Amino acid sequence: MIETAGPAEMPSREDPAHIERNIDATRQDVERTLEELQSRLSVRRRMSAALDRVTPDITRMIRLDHAHVLAAFRRFRSRMPQARKRALVENACLALEVHAQLEEEIFYPALRRIAAAGEILEKSVPEHDEMRELIHSLRAMGPFDAAYDETFKKLIRIVLHHVADEETVLLPLAEELMPEELGHLGRLMTLRRIELLKPHAAELAFTTVRTFPIGAAAAAAGVLAAGWLLVRAVTGAGESH
Numbered sequence: 001m002i003e004t005a006g007p008a009e010m011p012s013r014e015d016p017a018h019i020e021r022n023i024d025a026t027r028q029d030v031e032r033t034l035e036e037l038q039s040r041l042s043v044r045r046r047m048s049a050a051l052d053r054v055t056p057d058i059t060r061m062i063r064l065d066h067a068h069v070l071a072a073f074r075r076f077r078s079r080m081p082q083a084r085k086r087a088l089v090e091n092a093c094l095a096l097e098v099h100a101q102l103e104e105e106i107f108y109p110a111l112r113r114i115a116a117a118g119e120i121l122e123k124s125v126p127e128h129d130e131m132r133e134l135i136h137s138l139r140a141m142g143p144f145d146a147a148y149d150e151t152f153k154k155l156i157r158i159v160l161h162h163v164a165d166e167e168t169v170l171l172p173l174a175e176e177l178m179p180e181e182l183g184h185l186g187r188l189m190t191l192r193r194i195e196l197l198k199p200h201a202a203e204l205a206f207t208t209v210r211t212f213p214i215g216a217a218a219a220a221a222g223v224l225a226a227g228w229l230l231v232r233a234v235t236g237a238g239e240s241h
Contacts, residue, residue: 075212098193098196134158
């Protein structure tokens, strides 16, 4: 009797070699996206107006950031493996730090120029500072510490409140009062995002794969989904000139 070979065994998602391959592929995706964006957006001044028109609006990019962090929050479980828990927390913390800095440097000043939503803006930066303090605390401990889960849950509560204010007040207000500026602000945000993320490409790849094991690269919505939209849009703008 001739024995036939059975189907090849699929690698487990927990297989270290499989994880490493995904991390390396995701890191290459991140680095390639950042390099491509920087190249395409760093163009001559005469192209800037065209790029502003095709760049995803700043409000859309902020919503993508929110979606990414909320997706990480939904995956958090107190009983999840410690290595995955740490990766998820670090992924969310990096996303929040970059997001907060981008808003403070680009989005909030634009709202202040039109004297919009003063009361909510006044508390937005202190909320960012509170988030940063919690992030600092999380990085000073590990998932085995008794206070780790509760500290992260406190961060989640603050972020959910903060996102609600932005989604219901700040973003609609920006879209109503300065619609002609949103594309330009989106391009500025993307250029600054590239600068902030480049030093963290390897960390972003590792924590994204551990946080979002299925379709890891696509899961990093605040970085890659917006990025690939830009690459396609900017390519089209370049070909039309």
